[in-house]
Amino acid sequence: MSSDIELVGVFTTDDQCAHAVEQLHHVRILGFHTFAPFPSEKIAEAVDEVREWGKSPVRKWVLAGGITGVITAIVLTVGTSWEWNLNTGGRPIASIAPYIVIMFELMILFGVMGAINSFFILSGLPSFELAPGYRTRFGADRFGLVVRVAEGDDAKIETLMREAGAEDVVREAA
Amino acid sequence: MAAAVDQRNHQLTYIDVDRTAQRVMAPGGLKYWLWVGFCAFLVAVGGSYWTRQIYEGLGVTGLGQAAMWTVYITNFVFWVGIAHSGTLISAILYLFRTRWRTAVYRCAETMTLFAVLTAGLFPIIHLGRPWFFYWLCPYPNERYLQPDFRSPLTWDFFAISTYLTTSALFLFMGLIPDIANQRDVAVGWRKKFYTILACGWQGSDVQWRNFSMGYLLLAGLATPLVLSVHSVVSWDFAMMQTPGMHSTIFAPYFVAGAIFSGCALVLTLLIPMRKMLQIEDLVTIWNLDNLSKVVLLTSLVVTYSYATEIFMVWYGQDPIELATFHQRFFGAQGYLGLGMLFCNCLVPLLLFSPSVRTNTVWLFVISIFVNIGMWIERFVLIAGSLSTATMPSQWKFYVPRATEVLITVGSFGWFLMNFSLFAKFLPIVSMTELKEGIGWLRKSQRNSYPYRKAA
Numbered sequence: 346m347s348s349d350i351e352l353v354g355v356f357t358t359d360d361q362c363a364h365a366v367e368q369l370h371h372v373r374i375l376g377f378h379t380f381a382p383f384p385s386e387k388i389a390e391a392v393d394e395v396r397e398w399g400k401s402p403v404r405k406w407v408l409a410g411g412i413t414g415v416i417t418a419i420v421l422t423v424g425t426s427w428e429w430n431l432n433t434g435g436r437p438i439a440s441i442a443p444y445i446v447i448m449f450e451l452m453i454l455f456g457v458m459g460a461i462n463s464f465f466i467l468s469g470l471p472s473f474e475l476a477p478g479y480r481t482r483f484g485a486d487r488f489g490l491v492v493r494v495a496e497g498d499d500a501k502i503e504t505l506m507r508e509a510g511a512e513d514v515v516r517e518a519a
Numbered sequence: 520m521a522a523a524v525d526q527r528n529h530q531l532t533y534i535d536v537d538r539t540a541q542r543v544m545a546p547g548g549l550k551y552w553l554w555v556g557f558c559a560f561l562v563a564v565g566g567s568y569w570t571r572q573i574y575e576g577l578g579v580t581g582l583g584q585a586a587m588w589t590v591y592i593t594n595f596v597f598w599v600g601i602a603h604s605g606t607l608i609s610a611i612l613y614l615f616r617t618r619w620r621t622a623v624y625r626c627a628e629t630m631t632l633f634a635v636l637t638a639g640l641f642p643i644i645h646l647g648r649p650w651f652f653y654w655l656c657p658y659p660n661e662r663y664l665q666p667d668f669r670s671p672l673t674w675d676f677f678a679i680s681t682y683l684t685t686s687a688l689f690l691f692m693g694l695i696p697d698i699a700n701q702r703d704v705a706v707g708w709r710k711k712f713y714t715i716l717a718c719g720w721q722g723s724d725v726q727w728r729n730f731s732m733g734y735l736l737l738a739g740l741a742t743p744l745v746l747s748v749h750s751v752v753s754w755d756f757a758m759m760q761t762p763g764m765h766s767t768i769f770a771p772y773f774v775a776g777a778i779f780s781g782c783a784l785v786l787t788l789l790i791p792m793r794k795m796l797q798i799e800d801l802v803t804i805w806n807l808d809n810l811s812k813v814v815l816l817t818s819l820v821v822t823y824s825y826a827t828e829i830f831m832v833w834y835g836q837d838p839i840e841l842a843t844f845h846q847r848f849f850g851a852q853g854y855l856g857l858g859m860l861f862c863n864c865l866v867p868l869l870l871f872s873p874s875v876r877t878n879t880v881w882l883f884v885i886s887i888f889v890n891i892g893m894w895i896e897r898f899v900l901i902a903g904s905l906s907t908a909t910m911p912s913q914w915k916f917y918v919p920r921a922t923e924v925l926i927t928v929g930s931f932g933w934f935l936m937n938f939s940l941f942a943k944f945l946p947i948v949s950m951t952e953l954k955e956g957i958g959w960l961r962k963s964q965r966n967s968y969p970y971r972k973a974a
Contacts, residue, residue: 383955401732425665464733472719481703486533
C-alpha cells in the first residue's frame, strides 16, 4: 500500500497558485497538477518553468492536417479530372487555378480536424472519471494545486502552500 | 442607467459571472415557451409551403426564365453574410485580443452556426428536385462522374460545408469549459446532458495548455476561412457574364457587407436579449458602443464599394452595364436600389454620434434598417441584375409570391427558434473569458465614453 498522500491547496487568485508552483519548484517537487476556472498565463508560465513543456504539440497536428487537406484536394480534383479525360472548349483537363479554391478549403477543414482531434487526444478527453483532488469550485472561482507527497513531507508542503496564500489545504489519500 | 450598470460592474466577481449565466439557463417560463412556440409555428408555415413547392414544382413561385435566382439565393447570401460577424468577433478580434468581444462573442458565434445552417437550406430549397442535392458532393459512383471542380457552385459547396464544420467545432470547443462549469452545479437530466457534452473537462494545466493552443490555431484558421467563404459566394455571381454582376470588386465588397449586416443582427438580437435575460451586467452599453463602431466602419466600406462599383460602370461606358445600373436605381424597381442606399449608407451615419451609439433604442432601430437594407442589396443585385440582363426582350421584373415570402419568414422562425433554445440550454455568454478578463474589463469600461459621460 502506498504511503503517499495528496495535498489539495485552494487559492483565491491565480497569482497565489502560480507562486505556490514556483515554491514547489524550489524544493524540487514535480508531482503536482493545477486546476483553474480559466486559462491563466501566470499559472501556465509557472508550470512550464517546472516541466519545460515548451509549445503545445497541437500545432504540429494542425500542420499535418493542413498538408493532408491540400494533398486530398489535389488527388480529388486533378485525379478525377484525369479519370474523366474529356476536353471541353480547349481548356486544360486539370485546371489548377480554380482547383486552388478546393485545396484551400480542404486545407482549412483538415487543419481544423487536426486541432480538435489533437486537443481531445492530448488532453485525455473524453474521460468521465474525475482527477484526484478536483473540486467543483475549481471550475467556478477557485484555483487548485494538488501535490502528491510522501506522508512525512506533508507538513512542509502544507506550510509552503499556506505561505503562498492558500485559503485551505486538504489532505487526501493518494 | 449606465451609472448603475457601471456600479455593478465595479463589483463583478467570478461567482457573479457564473450566477448570471446560470440564471439565464434556468428553466424557461410561459413567455419563453410561447416565443419558441411562435417561432416553431413560423417554421411549420414555411415548411408546409416548401412541401407544396416540392409537390407541385417551382411553378408555384414567381421564378421565371430570366430571374431564376431571386429570393432563395438572396436569402442564402443574406444568411451566409449574417454568419460572418460571428467569426469576425470570435476569431479575428480574438487574434487581436480585443477586450470588448468577451461578453458578446458567444452570442455572435451561436448566430454564426444557426445562420450557416439556415443558409445551407436555401440552395436545396431552390432546387426543383431537392432530393438530388447530394449530386454536389464528390462520391464514388459506377459512371465515374464527379462535380465540376471549376464551377463556383462546387466551390460554394466546399466553402459552406467547411465553414459550417469549423464554426460548429469552434463554438463547441469554446463551450467545453463553460459546460463543465454547469455540469458541476446542475441536477437531474441537465447534469447528465452537461456531463456528456463536457467530455470530462476539469480545467487541469495540461488541458488548458492544449485548449489555449488549439483555440488560437482554430481562430487563425477561421480568419482566412471567413474571408474566403464570402469571396467564394460572391464569385457565384462575379464569374457570370451577367451585367450588374460581372465585377472584380465583388469579393471584398461582399465580405465588408457580410460583416456589416452580421454585426447589425448581433445588435438586433443582443439589445432585447440582454434585457429579457437580465444580462445587462455582462453585456454592457460599452460592448454595444464598440459593436456599433464596427457597424459604422463597415457601413463606410460598403458605401465606398457602392461608389466604386458605380464609378467603374460609368468609366467603362458599356451600354448594357449602364442600362442595368440605370434600371437598378431609376427603373421600375428603382425604389429598392434607393432604399438600399438609404438604409446602408445614410442611416448608419447616425452612429457617428456617441449619444446614439449608447442609446439602445436608437441602436435597435438602426440595426433593423441595416438588416432590411442588406437584404434589399442582395435582392437588387441578384433579382434586379437577372431581370434586366442582355436581352431586353426577356426583361421581366420579378415579384415574389406567397411561397417565397412564407419560406423566407419560416427561415427567420427557424433561426430564432434554434437561437432561443440554445440560449436556454447552453451558456450564451462565455463565463471563462469573462472571468479571464474581469480585471481589465472593469478598467476599460471605466475609461469608455458611456461611463465617463455618466460620471
